[in-house]
Amino acid sequence: MALREVSVGPKTAMPKGYAFLKKGIKYKTLHCRRLTHEAGKTVYVVESNKKVLGIRVPRDILSRVHAQANETLPARKLATEKRDTAIIRQAAAELDSQFPKIPEEDRDLVLKHGFKKYSGRVGRTSLIPLPRKVLYAVIAHIRHKHTKYDKLLDGGVTRDNARKAIQKTVQDTLRNWGNKQESEEDASES
Template identity: 80%
Template sequence: MAPREVTVSPKTAMPKDYAFLKKGIQYKTLHSRRLTHEAGKTVYVVESNKKIIGIRVPKDILSRVHAQANETLAARKLATAKRDTATIRQAAAELDSQFSKIPEHDRELVLKHGFKKHSGRVGRTRMIPLSRKVPYAVIAHVRHRHTNYDRLLDSGMSRDAARKKIQKKLQDTLRQWGNKQGRRSSSK
């Protein structure tokens, strides 16, 4: 039986009847892997400088996955939009709960910026619960929009020193916006 997955370098010769799928499209990667495993064939994980850059899978499987991806694209986009809308709606409810006096303009900016899809920002992580993501997003917003934090960094001040310098303004703003845990939430 062939090994399920083998790590190779980009210089390793391409196996016969295999093709390369670049990392980045989760749908295609997941389906290519699953179908290759189901076919009892090996997935070759291509790694360069200890980073995965893609996979090599049988050409016929990759062709099938490309076709399925095209056929289901509209439905997947719709499902993603529904999930994103639900995520923003939940974040808005949590934001209103924790920061009941946040000005509307700031509320909209926190939701738009802190929860932007593919941004890598705290609002998009799955690693922490929403109840903690919201204050982190608000703290980042206050830090960058309502203090001189960025100017302090630009002047050469360390991140820790700049955060200490703006801490009082940050805590005061959080309390004004209705956060009763301003002191505890402002450490991130």
């Protein structure tokens, strides 16, 4: 069976028996798409200026998915919390391994800030391995909390020059916190 999706504008008439699901709720979008395809119906992708606003799917499917989402919400929230707790626990173990002498306050701030959910920070990416994420989160923490980096930027110094100016402080702090593997290249790039 061919999956059928058609792009339409927001002013295009709503097909009979269809309803709109705005973009942003991955669970509902995924299930609406899957069930619509399984039913052999068309998913209408609503776009404006090349931005997806949402999808139009059969009303009965959307109603079923809304009900299913409400029923499964507590279990999904619990699973997400467990997953997030595991991520932080793994990051904490890696942080303790790489930086055995990091002060407790700095350790807590690195975990809280660098691994904050939905922050877009390095600790949340899935593109690099955990040891690197921890290293980069620590470097960023040192840069912003233990150097004059932000003042340099505020004073008009370029990012590269500000990083070069604080590189020795970052390197020294990494060594003081017990890290022996940090290279100068990592400290200036991250």
